[in-house]
Amino acid sequence: MQGFAAGLERHQVAVYLGALAAGAVAGWTAPAAGPVLEHAITPVLAALLYVTFLQVPVAELGRSLRAGRFLAAALVVNFVVVPVVVAAFLPFLPDDRAVRVGVLLVLLAPCVDYVIVFSGLAGGDSRRLLAATPVLLLAQMVLLPAYLWLFLGSGLDVVEPGPFVEAFVVLIAVPLALAWLTQAWAPRIVGPAGSTMVPLMAGTLFAVVASQVPKLGGGLGPVAGVVPFYVAFLVVMPFAGRAVAAAFRLDGPASRAIVFTGATRNSLVVLPLALALPGDVAAVVVVTQTLVEVVGMVVYVRVLR
Numbered sequence: 001m002q003g004f005a006a007g008l009e010r011h012q013v014a015v016y017l018g019a020l021a022a023g024a025v026a027g028w029t030a031p032a033a034g035p036v037l038e039h040a041i042t043p044v045l046a047a048l049l050y051v052t053f054l055q056v057p058v059a060e061l062g063r064s065l066r067a068g069r070f071l072a073a074a075l076v077v078n079f080v081v082v083p084v085v086v087a088a089f090l091p092f093l094p095d096d097r098a099v100r101v102g103v104l105l106v107l108l109a110p111c112v113d114y115v116i117v118f119s120g121l122a123g124g125d126s127r128r129l130l131a132a133t134p135v136l137l138l139a140q141m142v143l144l145p146a147y148l149w150l151f152l153g154s155g156l157d158v159v160e161p162g163p164f165v166e167a168f169v170v171l172i173a174v175p176l177a178l179a180w181l182t183q184a185w186a187p188r189i190v191g192p193a194g195s196t197m198v199p200l201m202a203g204t205l206f207a208v209v210a211s212q213v214p215k216l217g218g219g220l221g222p223v224a225g226v227v228p229f230y231v232a233f234l235v236v237m238p239f240a241g242r243a244v245a246a247a248f249r250l251d252g253p254a255s256r257a258i259v260f261t262g263a264t265r266n267s268l269v270v271l272p273l274a275l276a277l278p279g280d281v282a283a284v285v286v287v288t289q290t291l292v293e294v295v296g297m298v299v300y301v302r303v304l305r
Contacts, residue, residue, distance in 0.1 A: 008198040012121065016298055019202035020209055027213025037211035041268065044207055045113055046175050048200040051193050052116050053179035056127050070128045070258075071135065073248040077262035078110040078136060079143055081240050085233065090151060094225045100152065102274055102285025103226055107233060108147050109140045109266035113171055117201055118264065118297045122304040124256035132261070137168050140266065163272040171269075205294060208268070212287040215280065223285045230289050234296040237263035238304070256304055263300065265293060 008015055027034065086107050093100055112133040120126035141164045183190060241259035250258065267290040274283040 009195075012198045012201075013298055013301060015198055015202050016205055016294075019205040020294060020298075023206040023209030024213055026206070026210040030210075031214035034211045034214045037207045041204065041207045041211065042170060044200060044204045045268065046171055048117065048197065048204055049113055049171055050175035050178055051197050051200060052120075052126075053130065053176050054182055054190055054193050055197075056130055056179075058180050058183060069248045070125070070250060070254050071132050073244050073250060073254075073258050074110075074129070074132045074136065074261050075139065076248075077241055077244045077258055079139060081244060082110070082237075082262060083108060083147055085236055085240065087151065089229050089232070093229065094223075096281065097152070098277065098279055098281035099223055099226060099285055101148070101277065102223070102282035103229065103289075104148055104151055105144075105270045105274055105282065106265050106267050106286045106289045108144055109270050110136050110261055111264035111266045112137045112167070113266075113268060114201065114204065114297075115260050115264040117197065118301055119257045119260040121301045122256050122260065123253055124260055124304075125251075125253035126257065128254060129257040129261055134168070134172055136261070137164065137172065137266075137269075140164070163269060167269040208290060208294070212290060215284055215287055223281065223288055226285055226288060227292060230292040231296070234263055234293070234300075238300070259304065260297075260300065264297065265289060267293065 026037075086104065089103075090100070093103060116126050116130050116133070119129055141161060182193075238259050241262040242255060244262070245255035245258040267286050271283065271286050271290075274286045277283070
């Protein structure tokens with residue numbers, strides 16, 4: 001069993017690519033399974049984050065949160081630099097308002113879940129990034145409506161607090177509390193639990209892709225034009241993230257973590273917001289970003305590591 005887990009760890013990039021491919025095939029060949037798999041995303045992702053939190057001692061989390069320069073860099077890259085990059089893209093986006101709302105929703109919200117896994121795979125300082133996730137989620141809850149209003153002239157009616165609060169509780173508060181209790185009362189399972197991280201990550205990617213691919217069929221045409229912007233975002237943000245990290249004099253692992261938090265977006269949390277809007281276009285725009293980003297994260301891991 002240990003040998004199998006070690007093999008998955010060594011070949012995890014191939015495992016993730018296989019999960020993406022399998023999810024795409026499942027989504028196209030069995031679209032009726034999409035709603036079931038969509039309901040599986042949150043519990044699988046919560047389990048993944050529980051295992052991730054489990055690998056970080058409580059005392060280390062406290063020290064990481066007190067690392068003021070790292071937290072400041074994470075806030076600057078996500079809420080100053082990213083909006084500037086998005087503002088530069090905005091005039092070139094399709095004129096369709098639903099498309100623009102979808103792009104803004106997903107690009108202006110920093111990821112608080114699998115960014116920790118991908119950052120760790122690339123040698124980033126996941127402990128500090130993990131400690132910063134509650135702050136990043138709370139900040140985007142406050143700032144996202146303001147940015148939507150700034151870019152579109154409205155937006156307060158688009159963003160509801162419910163999905164953000166649910167994500168904070170289900171994906172951060174509960175897994176973190178369970179991880180702390182496990183460390184205190186059952187420390188023996190911490191090590192073995194770490195071997196489940198790769199299968200859980202693969203399961204998350206499979207569920208996301210398989211559940212969302214069927215939704216691309218009817219709305220691919222109107223949103224195909226946003227794909228180059230998502231790719232461009234992934235190309236620009238490593239340079240922007242490195243510049244911010246250098247300005248705050250962060251070391252190599254912390255710098256990689258800043259690159260990942262600036263580039264990875266909160267598509268799983270903002271998707272319910274897009275689904276609540278009239279029509280399917282905004283949701284398809286968000287889903288498209290998910291597919292582009294996951295492939296981009298695999299590339300990031302190989303290049304930045």
